[in-house]
Amino acid sequence: MPTTRTQGRWAGDFRFRHAQTGEAVDVNYTQFVVTDPATGAPRALATVTRDIRARKRIEAEVRALNTALEERVAERTAELQQANAELARSNTELERFAFVASHDLQEPLRSIASFSELLDRRYGERLEDQGRQYLGYVTRGAQRMKVLIDDLLVFSRLNAVHEPFAAVDMAGVLGEVQARLHAAIEDSGAQLVVGPLPTVMGAPEELTRLFQNLLGNALKFRREGVPPVVAVGAQDEGERWHFTVTDNGIGIEPQYHERVFGLFQRLHVRDRYEGTGLGLAIVRKVAERHGGAVWLESRAGEGTTIHLTLAKVPPVTPL
Structure with a gap:
C-alpha cells in the first residue's frame, strides 16, 4: 500500500x-x-x-462504472465509424448514379426534341389547333427536361469531380458570365454595375457557374415594368473576400430565406418563372466546397442581396 x-x-x-x-x-x-x-x-x-472499507467499495464501483462507460463509448464510436463509412459509400453510389443517369438521359431527350422539331416543321400546318398545342407541350417539356438534366449534371459533378483550385481573377469570371447571359441582359434591359473585383483561390468553371446562377436569378426574378439593376461588389475581410450581388427584383419573404438554398425549391409557378429549383443549391454547394458561405438579405417587393465569402489567394512563401 x-x-x-x-x-x-x-x-x-x-x-x-x-x-x-x-x-x-x-x-x-x-x-x-x-x-x-x-x-x-x-x-x-x-x-x-x-x-475505509466503505470508501474502497465506492472507489471500486466508480472504477467499474468508468470501465463500462469507456467500453460503451468505444462500442458507440465503432458503430458511428461504421455508419459514417456506409453513409459515405451510399453517397458516393448515389452521386455516381445521378451523374450516369443524367448523362444517359441526354440521348433520348435529344431524340424527343429533334423529332418534335421535325413534326412541327413537316406536319405543323396539317395539325389542328389542339394538335399544335399538344406538340408545343412536348417541345417545352423537352426543353425544361434538358435544363433540369444539365443542372443535375452540374450538381453531381460538384461531388464526383473536383476541379483543382488556382488563382482566379473574378473580374474575368464576371466578364464570362456577362457573355453567357448577353441575350437575357439585352432582353430585360438590365443594368449591371460591377465594382473592382479581387483574385480568389478556387475552381474557375465552378465560380463562373456560381455567379451565372446568381446573376441569372437577378435577371429572371425582376419586377414587372422595372428594368433590372444588378450590382456586384467585394470587400476585404482579412482572410476572405466578401462578395455581394444586389438586385432590385421581386425579393423573397423572410420565411423562405433559408429554404431557397435547398434542392428543387421553387417559390413561384413555372408558368411565370422558369427554373429547376437547383440554382441556389448549386451556389451553396460551390461556396461550401471553396470553404466559404452564402446567405441572403431580402424584402419582398424591394430586392435581394446575396452574400458570399471566398478565400483569398495565399501569400507566396519565399524559398
Missing part, C-alpha cells in the same frame, strides 16, 4: 485479513511521534487507524 511521510508523521492505506472472520479489511493509518511539551524530546509513537 502507498505510504506518505512527512517530518515526524507517516500515513497510508493497507489491507489485512480478519483473524476470526477471514474478511479483508481496508484501513487507513496515521502514525506520529508524541513529544514532551517541555523539552521536545520524543516520548511515544502514536497510531490512529480508520476503517
Whole structure:
C-alpha cells in the first residue's frame, strides 16, 4: 500500500485479513511521534487507524462504472465509424448514379426534341389547333427536361469531380458570365454595375457557374415594368473576400430565406418563372466546397442581396 511521510508523521492505506472472520479489511493509518511539551524530546509513537472499507467499495464501483462507460463509448464510436463509412459509400453510389443517369438521359431527350422539331416543321400546318398545342407541350417539356438534366449534371459533378483550385481573377469570371447571359441582359434591359473585383483561390468553371446562377436569378426574378439593376461588389475581410450581388427584383419573404438554398425549391409557378429549383443549391454547394458561405438579405417587393465569402489567394512563401 502507498505510504506518505512527512517530518515526524507517516500515513497510508493497507489491507489485512480478519483473524476470526477471514474478511479483508481496508484501513487507513496515521502514525506520529508524541513529544514532551517541555523539552521536545520524543516520548511515544502514536497510531490512529480508520476503517475505509466503505470508501474502497465506492472507489471500486466508480472504477467499474468508468470501465463500462469507456467500453460503451468505444462500442458507440465503432458503430458511428461504421455508419459514417456506409453513409459515405451510399453517397458516393448515389452521386455516381445521378451523374450516369443524367448523362444517359441526354440521348433520348435529344431524340424527343429533334423529332418534335421535325413534326412541327413537316406536319405543323396539317395539325389542328389542339394538335399544335399538344406538340408545343412536348417541345417545352423537352426543353425544361434538358435544363433540369444539365443542372443535375452540374450538381453531381460538384461531388464526383473536383476541379483543382488556382488563382482566379473574378473580374474575368464576371466578364464570362456577362457573355453567357448577353441575350437575357439585352432582353430585360438590365443594368449591371460591377465594382473592382479581387483574385480568389478556387475552381474557375465552378465560380463562373456560381455567379451565372446568381446573376441569372437577378435577371429572371425582376419586377414587372422595372428594368433590372444588378450590382456586384467585394470587400476585404482579412482572410476572405466578401462578395455581394444586389438586385432590385421581386425579393423573397423572410420565411423562405433559408429554404431557397435547398434542392428543387421553387417559390413561384413555372408558368411565370422558369427554373429547376437547383440554382441556389448549386451556389451553396460551390461556396461550401471553396470553404466559404452564402446567405441572403431580402424584402419582398424591394430586392435581394446575396452574400458570399471566398478565400483569398495565399501569400507566396519565399524559398
